[in-house]
Amino acid sequence: MTRVVSLFLPTWSTDRLRRKLGDAAPPPEAPLVLIGRDARRRVVTAVNTAAIRAGLRVGMAATKAQALVTGLITMDADPKADAEALERLALWAMQRYAPIVAADHPDGVVLDTTGADHLRGGEEAMLDEMVQRFRTSDIAACAAIADTWGTAHAVARICASPTLIVPSGANAAALAELPINALRLPVDTVEALRVLGFSTIGELGTTARAPLALRFGPQIGRRLDQAFGRVAEPIDPIRTPDLIEVRRAFAEPIGAAETIARYIGKLVEQLCVLLEIKALGARRLDLLLHRVDNRIEAVRVGTALPVRDVKRLARLLCDKIGTIDPGYGIEIMSLVATVAEPLGMKQTKSSLIDEPEADVSGLIDTLTNRVGETRIYRFAAVPSDVPERSVKRIAALSPETLENWPADWPRPTRLLKSPEHIETVALLPDHPPASFTWRGIRRRVKRADGPERVFGEWWHRDAEMVAVRDYFIVEDQAGERFWIYRSGDGENTETGSHHWFMHGLFG
Numbered sequence: 001m002t003r004v005v006s007l008f009l010p011t012w013s014t015d016r017l018r019r020k021l022g023d024a025a026p027p028p029e030a031p032l033v034l035i036g037r038d039a040r041r042r043v044v045t046a047v048n049t050a051a052i053r054a055g056l057r058v059g060m061a062a063t064k065a066q067a068l069v070t071g072l073i074t075m076d077a078d079p080k081a082d083a084e085a086l087e088r089l090a091l092w093a094m095q096r097y098a099p100i101v102a103a104d105h106p107d108g109v110v111l112d113t114t115g116a117d118h119l120r121g122g123e124e125a126m127l128d129e130m131v132q133r134f135r136t137s138d139i140a141a142c143a144a145i146a147d148t149w150g151t152a153h154a155v156a157r158i159c160a161s162p163t164l165i166v167p168s169g170a171n172a173a174a175l176a177e178l179p180i181n182a183l184r185l186p187v188d189t190v191e192a193l194r195v196l197g198f199s200t201i202g203e204l205g206t207t208a209r210a211p212l213a214l215r216f217g218p219q220i221g222r223r224l225d226q227a228f229g230r231v232a233e234p235i236d237p238i239r240t241p242d243l244i245e246v247r248r249a250f251a252e253p254i255g256a257a258e259t260i261a262r263y264i265g266k267l268v269e270q271l272c273v274l275l276e277i278k279a280l281g282a283r284r285l286d287l288l289l290h291r292v293d294n295r296i297e298a299v300r301v302g303t304a305l306p307v308r309d310v311k312r313l314a315r316l317l318c319d320k321i322g323t324i325d326p327g328y329g330i331e332i333m334s335l336v337a338t339v340a341e342p343l344g345m346k347q348t349k350s351s352l353i354d355e356p357e358a359d360v361s362g363l364i365d366t367l368t369n370r371v372g373e374t375r376i377y378r379f380a381a382v383p384s385d386v387p388e389r390s391v392k393r394i395a396a397l398s399p400e401t402l403e404n405w406p407a408d409w410p411r412p413t414r415l416l417k418s419p420e421h422i423e424t425v426a427l428l429p430d431h432p433p434a435s436f437t438w439r440g441i442r443r444r445v446k447r448a449d450g451p452e453r454v455f456g457e458w459w460h461r462d463a464e465m466v467a468v469r470d471y472f473i474v475e476d477q478a479g480e481r482f483w484i485y486r487s488g489d490g491e492n493t494e495t496g497s498h499h500w501f502m503h504g505l506f507g
Helices: 012-024 049-053 062-068 079-096 123-136 149-158 171-175 187-195 201-205 209-216 219-228 257-277 310-318 361-371
Strands: 004-008 032-038 041-047 073-076 100-104 108-112 142-146 163-165 244-254 280-291 296-307 330-342 377-381 391-395 414-426 433-438 441-455 468-476 481-487 500-505
Touching: 004 123, 004 149, 012 032, 012 041, 012 079, 032 049, 032 062, 041 062, 062 073, 079 100, 079 108, 079 330, 108 149, 123 142, 123 163, 142 149, 149 171, 149 219, 171 201, 171 219, 187 209, 187 219, 201 219, 209 219, 244 257, 257 280, 257 310, 257 330, 280 310, 296 310, 296 330, 296 361, 310 361, 414 481, 433 468, 433 481, 433 500
Parallel strands: 032 073, 142 163
Antiparallel strands: 004 108, 004 142, 032 041, 100 108, 244 330, 280 296, 280 330, 377 391, 414 433, 414 500, 433 441, 441 468, 468 481, 481 500
């Protein structure tokens, strides 16, 4: 089932302008509007959040807006710059999230994420990441995912706060109560429908088509069918001259897995020739298969390092053939190096004595494309004495870092995701517990070592100025070893709650 994401940027024009101006931009709490021309009238074409709160809206006369809000900041609109920036944003989204992405002018981006969400941790995690990335860049954003472009577009602009997932097959239920202006119809058509008494998409969808088509033409019926998934609405993927792409058209549509695999190999060969000319290696490949029914099947694979090996890239793509639905046949196949990085010539080392270095990048690429980028990683040390802050996840083939964990005290082989409260019998302030109860099981301590005192990091927050933890390595009568700590120094309540916690287990 196709899944489409609509990314809505409600204040895109003003946000783009603020980012362009940088330090010279007006403060975000100040009402800001952009002024353009509608024939001979000067009208408001974009408003920021503060202007919306002040009662201003798009389409209002510029003189009226200035009269309503004292100290209103006005600037000239630049629709061409807005459109160009939105195209660049769509290109960025294609490189990061999905193979099929297009700008949804004037204030959004649409992505076909079918089969790609698992690489970002699922639909919910993917939408949250999208919105959060824009917010950290001071760009307001909402995102919704549904089976069709029309449903996702409508829900993102009306219901998403800031994200919303429409379950597969629930298009009609999601659209029923939404206003008709969410259906991507011309403004004059929407106004005429309201005069006739229509207010929701559900009412419009249950009305006979013939009278509507006679008065308004076929556009209303087409939009309804697209939103409900009765007819396809393909997304024309964004392309730039910088992208390296090869394409193959077929006189007769193909559909057999063996045939698709054979032409994948041919396309990869052609692509690698172009990559070699530019001294590049592929980091991400998108295979787009245009079906005869006007739908596009997409396959995305990535590599941990730049690669120009024909057999390796073809194998990664062929592993995904089982996810391709050829329908009634595929008439065009195109292969795009969405992300490519410099890759020069490499001289192989030959020795009669030394063993060649093991290359696990191929295995990592295979696993990453099967289970997702977020699930293949390794740990690296972070300069912090607080255990849960002293480790981070990095890419599996990232270069070695210079940091390492302290060697003064041993660390457990397994660190719990978050410390778990335990009940203890202990003599304060410096003695380990004589026994403790964790997850309903009481354990008597046979041996213990400690305390290792860890101080809070005041630069994170003021509350850690005097906070401390005392860690102990304890062994129970069954020989199992645990890493526990007491919050506080055992004497002053300002240093912690003096409760005990389980934080790790030794192998």
